[in-house]
Amino acid sequence: MTPRQYVLVGLMGLPLGCATVPGDVRLRSDGTPMAEKCPEKALEVMRYLRLYVGESAWxxxxxxQSRAESITLHDGPLESILDQDVGTLEAPLRLYGRVWTGGAxxxxxxxxxxxxKGKDRVPICAVARLGFGQLRKRPESKPGTAILNAPRAGMYIVDEFR
Incomplete structure (x- = not known):
């Protein structure tokens, strides 16, 4: 067995359920989400997967809407595609999360x-970021949407959502 296979076999024995629904958080007055703790199970899984806070990938x-010139995101669930390996996560793979479009x-x-290849989903904690204001919404974005100039961003591993 390769080291990656040992990690995946080890994950099979972890109970992956969470006590609360991730992404079900209170919102600020501008519609952005408040701080949220990373579930303990996600932190444990990230240790197994060698995903360390601050690591990133595209x-x-x-x-x-992959590889489009500009994209429109809507409030709610989101499915993204990892373009680069990070930790023991090998690209391409799917990332599932949530978008809030209330702020700038x-x-x-x-x-x-x-x-x-049909493997189970595993819990993680990560955010999408892009420096120099490049993730800002375009002015013509309607409420509940964010029109962005680029279809890509950096995905950063976190231990808490702030």
């Missing part, structure tokens, strides 16, 4: 990763 923000730029939090 993602296609919306699997349905969307807030994107990832709660699960899914390996290819």
């Amino acid at each position: 993602v296609q923000l919306d699997a349905n 730029q969307p807030v994107i939090r990832y709660y699960e990763a899914q390996f290819l």
Whole structure:
């Protein structure tokens, strides 16, 4: 067995359920989410997967709009595609999370990763970020949406959502 296979076999024995629903958080007056703790199970899984806080990789923000010139995100669930390996996560794989579009730029939090070939989803904690204001919404974005100039962003591993 390869080291990656040992990690995946070890994950099979972990109970992956959470006491609360990830992404079900209170909102600020501008519609952005408040702080949220990373579930203990996600922290445990991330240790097994060698996903350390601050590690990052490129993602296609919306699997349905990958490689488009500009994209429109809507409040609610999001499926992204990991473009680069990070820790023991090998690209491409699916990232599942949630988008909030209430502020000047969307807030994107990832709660699960899914390996290819039908493997189970595993809990993680990550966010999408892009420096220099590049993740800002375009002015023509309607309420509940965020029109972005780029389909990609950095995905960063976190231990808490702030």
